[in-house]
Amino acid sequence: MQNLGVDYIIKAFPRLLDGLAVTIKISIISLILSIFLGFIIGVIMTSKNKLINVVLRILLEAFRLIHPIIWLFVFFFGVSYVFNIQTDNIVVSIVVFTLWGTFEIGDLVRSYIESVPKIQFESSAALGLSKIQMYVYVIFPQIIIRSIPSIVNLATRLIKTTNLVFLIGVPEVLKVSQNIIQVVYYSNPNSDISFTMYLLLLFIYFIICYPLSLFSKYLEKRVSVI
């Protein structure tokens, strides 16, 4: 039992929680910003202006195709080099994931806006609603329901990919757990703590992601039938 390293994990648990807090903080902030900005970008993407469309399409593909690792490095080291400032690794993480999430949600929102019957736009306009009122009171409420599954899917992918931020030095939960394992190995080369640790991490990620998917199903059911 001692070889499983449970007591080491218990002792190091606060550190694990700190790491988890960082992971969750980056994920949540990025997600909320992405949803907010994503809807705005989605509306802009429905514009008939060719230039805007081309630019946004390029940005969308850039953040979708190029792996977040590369963007993390580009922003963290690149910005620091070009502007001669010390970049904050957590801020960079949030910026990169927000950009990624914003464009994904933006493309999603754009396609949903285009699927709303044109009459809805026309009858809102005929009522005298301003464009913002039309989107806020009529169009977005109809889209939000439909976009919930995809947003939750993005949230889980975000939480999993956040792990990469350790590459720019952020003490997120996976890296912290590896540190703990290495420290234990140093004094206990035969320890099976890695087994227990990754089992624990599996459990932790499941506890975080499963309620999200249940919540998504609950929301879908509550506001279905539109």
Added chain:
Amino acid sequence: MLLKVKNLKKSFKGNTVLDDISYGVEKGEVIAILGRSGCGKSTLLRCINGLEQIEGGEIYLNETLLTKHNAKYKHWSEIRKKIAMVFQSYDLFPHMNVLNNIILGPMKVEKRSKEDATKEALQHLERVGLLEKKLAYPRELSGGQKQRVAICRALCMNPEIILFDEVTAALDPEMVREVLDVIKGLKEQGLTMIVVTHEMAFAEKVADRIIFMEAGKIVEINTPDKFFHSPDTVQARRFLNLSEG
């Protein structure tokens, strides 16, 4: 003259959809626009509240010029408070119940209080016989009920003129009657209305004047009595399947 349309021209992808259209509507008048599908009657209606941009001509409401070249959305928002429109289908907001559908406009556009808007909304609902459906959602209503709610929604904005764009075209026959009865009731209240419709009997009973269109032009303007029984033009006769000459 409440509404005046002068030399309206509109093309779509090179095709002339409206060709030099001119007519006037007096306050309290009910005009029925008749014609075959594709003759431009819906387009004409939609030009009046700015849903379609025109390429030539002018529209005046109460002697004020409505149409502006390259007008922005905001320009028409003001005008739409006075010119309401009811569509053929799918125009109720599906995520709101009947009452909220009706009070959204008055509250957000005219900045009226919720109590004030609700009171008026309930009055309109009662008059069309749908008071008990005030908290129902559009998906729970029949087509005829939905259209009656849509009419209440337009009425709550207290417009000067209401446009009806083939509002019974998508309804089953038994529901057509209930909607047309509502429109007839509005005429008795003195509302100015322009109705694009296929329902000939209704047009004959309710309209003060008939505007008959063909291929983007106004072919004949006449009283219902004369139009349906002895129209002036050959095209009208053909349209109504009357014997020619």
